[in-house]
Amino acid sequence: MRLVPVALAVVLLAACGQADPDVQLLAEAQADLKLSARDPESVRFGQVWVSRVSGVPAVCGTMNARNGFGGYAGERRFIWASQREIWVDEGATATELERRWPSMCRSEPTPLPAS
Known part of the structure; x- marks a missing residue:
């Protein structure tokens, strides 16, 4: 589950008062995307990145989740x-x-800066 490390990073950085806005956006996006899925616990994220191509931050990427038959789509x-x-x-x-x-979205993800 990739949301846990991202959420933990947000909590730890927020506690220091230095939360990276990209990490916060990633955590919000992953939480919202999970809620929008038929089976939120089954959601698996592939590449995920923050893009500012249009001037508005957007989280782009890939995800996979179980469908109504129980298999991954x-x-x-x-x-x-x-x-x-x-x-x-x-x-x-x-x-x-x-x-x-x-x-x-960019066709190639821009790596997030190391924390």
Whole structure:
């Protein structure tokens, strides 16, 4: 579970008063994406990064989760915007994700600075 290390980092950095805004965005995005899934405990994240291509911070990446039959559906791209808008590469939001991906996400993730 990758959310636990990210959440722990946010708590530890916040306690020091030096929380990295990217770490906070990643934790918020992962929590929201889990809540949007049919089986929140099954969500697994692939590459996840913060992009500022459009001037507005967005969390971009891939995720996989169990479907209604209990099997994993396969990696899906997602965009989570700071306004808590979520687009996933499936169903009704797939077309919108395709339209927004070039303007909101880089094709290659930019590594976060080491803490």
